[in-house]
Amino acid sequence: MASVSITSLTKRFGGPRSDAVIDDLQLEIPQGELLVLLGASGCGKTTTLRCLAGLESPTSGRIELAGNAVFDSERRVELPAEKRSIGMVFQSYALWPHKTVRKNIAYPLKVRKIKEGLRDGWVEEVADLVDCGHLLDRYPSQLSGGQQQRVALARGIVARPDLVLFDEPLSNLDAKLRMQVRADLHELHERIGFTSVFVTHDQDEALALADRIAIMRAGRIEQCATPDTVFEEPATDYVAEFMGMSNRLSLTRGVDGWSASGGAPVRLPVAADVDELTVRVRPEHLMIRGGQDVLHGHEVPARVNGTVYGGSHVDVSLEADGRRLQARVETGTPGSRAAAGDRVVVEIDTARARYFDPTTERAVVHAPMPEVVA
Numbered sequence: 001m002a003s004v005s006i007t008s009l010t011k012r013f014g015g016p017r018s019d020a021v022i023d024d025l026q027l028e029i030p031q032g033e034l035l036v037l038l039g040a041s042g043c044g045k046t047t048t049l050r051c052l053a054g055l056e057s058p059t060s061g062r063i064e065l066a067g068n069a070v071f072d073s074e075r076r077v078e079l080p081a082e083k084r085s086i087g088m089v090f091q092s093y094a095l096w097p098h099k100t101v102r103k104n105i106a107y108p109l110k111v112r113k114i115k116e117g118l119r120d121g122w123v124e125e126v127a128d129l130v131d132c133g134h135l136l137d138r139y140p141s142q143l144s145g146g147q148q149q150r151v152a153l154a155r156g157i158v159a160r161p162d163l164v165l166f167d168e169p170l171s172n173l174d175a176k177l178r179m180q181v182r183a184d185l186h187e188l189h190e191r192i193g194f195t196s197v198f199v200t201h202d203q204d205e206a207l208a209l210a211d212r213i214a215i216m217r218a219g220r221i222e223q224c225a226t227p228d229t230v231f232e233e234p235a236t237d238y239v240a241e242f243m244g245m246s247n248r249l250s251l252t253r254g255v256d257g258w259s260a261s262g263g264a265p266v267r268l269p270v271a272a273d274v275d276e277l278t279v280r281v282r283p284e285h286l287m288i289r290g291g292q293d294v295l296h297g298h299e300v301p302a303r304v305n306g307t308v309y310g311g312s313h314v315d316v317s318l319e320a321d322g323r324r325l326q327a328r329v330e331t332g333t334p335g336s337r338a339a340a341g342d343r344v345v346v347e348i349d350t351a352r353a354r355y356f357d358p359t360t361e362r363a364v365v366h367a368p369m370p371e372v373v374a
Ligand SMILES: Nc1ncnc2c1ncn2[C@@H]1O[C@H](COP(=O)(O)OP(=O)(O)OP(=O)(O)O)[C@@H](O)[C@H]1O
Pocket: 013, 021, 039, 040, 041, 042, 043, 044, 045, 046, 047, 048, 201
């Protein structure tokens, strides 16, 4: 296992004037880290993975594996895929149907002529690690989807590669199996600590598996940080929305503080040198109460469009000042009894909301203690 260093990586599929699918990407992955590339469809995740694997030729930049360049546009270095010590696990398990599990797992050792692996029982060892030791003489068609994906995982790591690449490996599994294989993969990574890049567009999967998450947008990395930082302290408005802060409101600075439209001023836990702020709030950080009370600055009048019962919670769709808002309130609280057509007041949990400069879209600095005046 080894570290990975990506410097100024750019990939264009057309000529020099075409849009960059990967745009001056910088990324350092320490040895043993599981880095998740998370982003919307088409943002360049798979292309980044393919460039790392040597299946795609980057336009420019440098990729180092274990301190050695496998691609360097300036020095004209480009190692072919089979010469890079990389294991791959795909969405489609891509197992050979006519080979046994044993032969499927051994395949990378054969191709890369790793004789000691074949001799010293690496296949059996890795099969045991992924709980498939008892399946070695079966054929893929005799395995469940979860077992097939475990075999694919064993094949990805059997050759003890410098780096393991995962391209949405769990997305063909049903919800229950997906959770189970995800947990197994997490445990396996904790145990043997392979360096890996894992591509997904599933936020929960990213949070559960990653040491760090790199959020990609249009070929660039918006933020690369630990799961809790990306979730709780998104660096940009885009990351906030992507990580579930789906409600977006605008605040304007007045002489006495900040206010949403129609609200009284309020002091906020932010130090911003701007006159407008974008507020991002998770549905569970919006509270609902009856519509007759006096409004404070962190509240907005709204109309209920509809509700969806979710057992322990109720999702309430609202409209405030022409914007759609979504609140998730605990069942049994007054807000959960809201009904379509009701006029209500939506209260923002200002300490848990996040604030962005509407021009740069970057987070503004948070003051240490929320200071709210009513
Ligand atoms: N061989 C190609 N030729 C031209 N354009 C391509 C090629 N491969 C990918 N692209 C384009 O590059 C962009 C990034 O594609 P990529 O597959 O890397 O995205 P992604 O983030 O993995 O998306 P998804 O989550 O949908 O798989 C897309 O706009 C895609 O259409």
